[in-house]
Amino acid sequence: DGGITQSPKYLFRKEGQNVTLSCEQNLNHDAMYWYRQDPGQGLRLIYYSQIVNDFQKGDIAEGYSVSREKKESFPLTVTSAQKNPTAFYLCASSRAPGHLPNTEAFFGQGTRLTVV
Amino acid sequence: AQTVTQSQPEMSVQEAETVTLSCTYDTSENNYYLFWYKQPPSRQMILVIRQEAYKQQNATENRFSVNFQKAAKSFSLKISDSQLGDTAMYFCAFMGPGANSKLTFGKGITLSVRP
Numbered sequence: 539d540g541g542i543t544q545s546p547k548y549l550f551r552k553e554g555q556n557v558t559l560s561c562e563q564n565l566n567h568d569a570m571y572w573y574r575q576d577p578g579q580g581l582r583l584i585y586y587s588q589i590v591n592d593f594q595k596g597d598i599a600e601g602y603s604v605s606r607e608k609k610e611s612f613p614l615t616v617t618s619a620q621k622n623p624t625a626f627y628l629c630a631s632s633r634a635p636g637h638l639p640n641t642e643a644f645f646g647q648g649t650r651l652t653v654v
Numbered sequence: 655a656q657t658v659t660q661s662q663p664e665m666s667v668q669e670a671e672t673v674t675l676s677c678t679y680d681t682s683e684n685n686y687y688l689f690w691y692k693q694p695p696s697r698q699m700i701l702v703i704r705q706e707a708y709k710q711q712n713a714t715e716n717r718f719s720v721n722f723q724k725a726a727k728s729f730s731l732k733i734s735d736s737q738l739g740d741t742a743m744y745f746c747a748f749m750g751p752g753a754n755s756k757l758t759f760g761k762g763i764t765l766s767v768r769p
Contacts, residue, residue: 580761641687645699
């Protein structure tokens with residue numbers, strides 16, 4: 539079955555450590571996104587990528603990094619520079635904008651990151 | 655930059671009744687996409703309905719329909735015959751037409767359906 543997979547579901551990090559969240563999709567989608575969800579804040583965009591080897595900063599990119607070496611994969615690294623990393627992280631993918639119809643995003647099940 | 659505003663943080667509705675969730679957005683684009691997503695307690699995001707801005711007809715999916723007012727930049731979701739399973743957070747989202755367009759979400763609204 540086609541879908542988008544995030545791992546792990548729960549992740550614990552010590553302060554000062556970098557940690558990488560995995561996101562893989564087999565939907566043949568060009569676009570991929572990373573969002574952070576905090577209570578009362580909705581979904582805030584961290585990074586997005588419309589094509590392999592290219593990505594753009596979203597609204598809250600500071601303290602995060604990404605790579606897009608393969609179409610299927612878009613890992614997110616939460617670095618020690620991120621001051622408040624405890625949150626729920628969602629990865630999504632979609633057809634590239636301009637492809638009508640069916641441009642909606644499909645989401646993974648999310649990763650809950652906790653700093654201990 | 656595009657923005658999406660959901661001004662109601664919470665709503666409550668009696669089972670079997672109808673409820674409308676509001677959303678406004680700001681853009682200078684003429685062609686774009688609008689979406690409503692549902693996030694139940696499982697936190698899995700589920701697409702409820704989508705609307706392409708070039709279509710004048712309001713989208714409908716079973717009990718869910720939208721009132722798309724392009725000139726007013728308004729995109730409300732109507733849920734008819736509310737069911738307990740509709741209890742969730744609902745997010746309005748916008749995507750522009752360009753190659754580098756991003757998917758922007760509102761802050762969401764928590765909907766509770768009362769038995």
